[in-house]
Amino acid sequence: MRRGLSRHNNRSAGGVAFSPLSLFADGSQGVWYDDSLTSSMYQDSAGTVAAVLESPVGKQLDLSGNNNHRTQATSANRPTLSARYNLLTKTEQFDNAAWIKPNLTITANATTDPLGGNTADKLAENSTVSLEHYLVQIQTVVAAQHTFSVYLKAAERTWASVYLSTGSINSTWFNLAADGSGGVGTVGTGCTATSTYVGNGWYQCSVTRTTTAAAWQFVINPALGNGSSVIYVGTVGYGIYAWGADVRPANQATGLIPTYQRVDTSSVYDTVGFPQYIKYNGLDQSLSTVSINFTATAQMSVFSGLRKLSDAAAGYAIELSVNSTSNSGAFYLSAPNSAAANFGAGSGGTTFVSGASASSFAAPTTQTAQILANISAPSLNLYLNNTSVLSSTSTQGTGNYGNYAMYFGRRAGASSPFNGLEFQTIIVGKTLTATEIANTETYVNSKTKAY
């Protein structure tokens, strides 16, 4: 089935439209799974219920033209389709119960927001007692660097405090000068901060801090001035304007994807600009194909956009056959390859060769992984974000690749689960030209936004 092809055209380096479908035009065996194309996925393995955001994926169509669709018959073992990045909810509705607001009165839709709408709220002090006037949402996060950002604008107060905390106040102060001359004031302990003026008095104020795996508080305060305690005697009605709060792992807040995602509920959020993915839970979720006949080729080219979420235990992102180590003519891509901050790959005919990258790819990390393997002229090369991290010319024995099912997310759908996200996977049973490799890498990264 070849569908939705117009969405898949990218411009190659030479300016010519590139589609991964061209890799299969000569009849090459392989697969192409585009996790950005919702219409290629179904909630059930029979392919009768269309997938939607935050639904299970029970079937995904292969877009290569080879009909190597992948499925999961067991409901509880199905991965989830998502495009969620911002961990907060009600990100433009600070009057909602998702936010706790001690000693503040929230006036909804009080002024023009940074996009020119009217959804910015006012956070106003409502007590004349010496208290902290704060707006907070609590979310459970993993141990990683996280960035908390919010758009702020001066009202009666021209300074604000923003912090991430498990209990104690750790403010970073922001100057909200209406003329755009404001910026970051004193930065909280263990934090970094940025302030970006976006016009009409609005600043996107960001604080980054390493979190533990726990429930964290994401807090916004009006403030009296730089470094001034956020516990103070308030003036009823005095405050600041706020809009668009966002929390995400810091390495997803670098600007490769939009730095703010509007989230209403856990399943209703902005998707434009946010790469869609299939999430494997690292416990028991996987997809698999029926047998794919690669017996006519000794060459394999694998491209997959992945985000690895854990280094706690080895996990198979992709494997041909139920055990590539013991079955001749198979390969794998692992993330990680052991309980370490690495990725790995293996390939072989009658002899299996495998290895791992250096342990410098700590989770969470987003990478385009590329395996170029050849059994007959033995080579195994693994690239991450288009940089070589593993290269071997050890013999892989003899023979071609086999006629096996391919597994995604777990070995044989039963063990060594991958904990992470998949954005795109293209596998072709042949050696590609340098131009094809470059175009495919560019295409996969356009769907992954890894670099």
Added chain:
Amino acid sequence: MSDFTQATVIIKAADQAAAQADMGDTVFIVGASADGLAPATNYVTSGPWSNAEMDQMANDVTWAKKMYFGTDWQAALAANNLQVITEPLV
């Protein structure tokens, strides 16, 4: 209307055969124990169970289970002082 509920279900190892007889042998295959080492004292499955499966587990099965709604299987295991039994790539 969606036909699934995200949940983590933990059973005792002694109930694995009975649970798989009811729910299928592709669930409850991930072992867990207090120290993360074999032998498994419990088995766990986490994911989007169908409504029929949730009805069955809630009303019809005889084996003991703990059910935690949502996708956070790590928290569910931690609440029971359990760790997944992992294995190296071979």
